[in-house]
Amino acid sequence: MIRYNKRCDSVWPIELGLDVFTEAIKLPEQKYIPLRHAPSVVDTRVAIVGAGPTGISLAARLWHMGLGDSFVLLDERTTFAESFVSRLIAVGQHVMRSPYHHHLAPDGDITLAAFGRLHWSELAASERRQLDLARLSERSLPSARLFVDHMYHIISAHHLARSAFQFRVTDVHRDGQYWMLCDDQNRVVRAESVVFAMGQISSMTSWTGTLIDPLSPNTSSGNHGNLVGVVGAGNTAGHVILNEVRAGYRVLWFVREDERYSCTDVPHRFFRDEGIADYLRQPLSLRRKVLQEAFLGSCMPEHYRLFKAFKAHNLVTVVNKPVVNVAQARDLQKVICSDSRVYLCSHVYNATGLKPSPLPRIMPDIATAGGYPVLHDxxxxxxxAPNIFFAGIHSALSLGPASKLIDGTRLAAERILPAIRSRLLTDSIATSSHNYKFAIFGRMHAIGGMDVKTGEDLDETIAATRS
Known part of the structure; x- marks a missing residue:
């Protein structure tokens, strides 16, 4: 069965977006912005665990609050957003699912759409058409490379590399008023507040055969015969199928239940005040059921239009049965479904989606429900655990299904950062709290043309003015 959700925030037909899927748009490039080597002890007021999109956005927002010297970013990888960008490249994802108005920049920064207009001459024709749709407030799909370049601009404009360390947090424990974050090299980060922004990882199913993880950076469409298998019903599967057909292969698409197509990963109502309020009125047990239903994978509406044509030409065949095993059969992969039918493929892609990254050990134990931390809404x-906050997918019990998406970062920041700021501001900082920084095109400014000053600096300035 095909489930096609036609509810999109757009009056224009979906066909306007097909060219951005079919035109040869460049994939994003992984820019190496190295994370610093952490010393044996780091003292900070806020530790953000995770230097992916969520951590980058939260750090930029703290910078705007005048707390640019009060946080560190920690990540086990060597560069910013390494997992996120390598996943886009490995899957061959040219187009973001989130629209132009869902981006990582804080208010006052250059938006994704404005960044695109700034780089208009570098855009392909289909990218320009999507940007025009964004200006009309219609559903618009930014290219993955433009989104990633905008993300790198945010890193540069807010000087985040100065405060980012390669540091794999293994244990977190309380020591007086501080949280001690430890790694496996006996290094320690001591922080008053901790924000976990760790994102998601590949949800691999254990089978005995040789499988290709489409999220692996080493994935490539090499010489693997004419028939490939793709297991999974979500957006990752959609992009893998599209790229395999582009490369000249036929696809067996293994879907556990139904094919699902929708504009967004989760319903639009969960981004709006009324939908969030309805969600928060539910007890935790019902929230978990809402999350389970909302997190079911789906492809994009554009995939539906393209796959319909692929099926008509026998380029894609759907098998609506759960896969119970994939086994080696000489030089082929044997896919065994729940009805005992066997399908032979040259290679099989495991595109069964993502799951929350495992959290480090936190002592004392934090309260959880269904694998998610229980939080103050x-x-x-x-x-x-006071002063330990969660953004991204780990905040789902309180933030709702929007937590896993790009705009979920904005919703999380609106709840987390005011609480942190109110606890961290000393009298001297509070004196100048009205001087918020903002960055445009990589330049630093402050409201009123003044740099952010401490209370002592302001006192000296006032005294000098009076004299």
């Missing part, structure tokens, strides 16, 4: 702070 208004601040996304752990109910059992």
């Amino acid at each position: 208004t601040t996304l702070e752990s109910v059992t």
